[in-house]
Amino acid sequence: MTDPRFVIQHHLATADHYDVRFEIDGVLVSWAVPKGPSTDPRIRRLAKRTGDHALDYAGYEGVLGPRRGGGTVQVWDHGTFRNISEHDGRPVPAGEALAAGHLSVDVDGEKITGGYSLIRTRGENMWLLVKRRGRGADARRDPVATHPESVLTGRTLDEIAAQG
Ligand code: MN
16 A cells, blocks of 8 residues: 655645645645744644545646635645554554644655644634654754745746736
8 A cells, every 4th residue: 555645735825835646535635834844843833624625626836716716725744644543652643633633744755755733722623733853853954945946837927927
């Protein structure tokens, strides 16, 4: 069995954000992260849980029509991940970790790697995205700022907006 996929889509709509999506139980479970992922474990990024998407949306890049919410979508990073969620030292399936409000993953992307945790803070929808220590942790990096191009096509958001 191959590892499940993750994708981070930079989405410039009414607000600029990064849609962080993980393949769990046959869908892309999703969060909108206004500032995108950090590689610094001291930084907590707000992550608003949004609706699940179909798996084939992971490869989408282009300009959305108004019926789909509008805005320009770029595949900012993608790859595979492993669920590393635990409770009392025992592994927890990703679906259960999600329901419990504490999901930990180890990602293999092109721009970000290593452990990340998503932690629910209040209500159903407000979570935090935090880099875990170890592999991929580096307070000096800021890939959101230094690597703005698409991992699919090399295009910037402006180029996608102009070309569709
Ligand atoms: Mn979005």
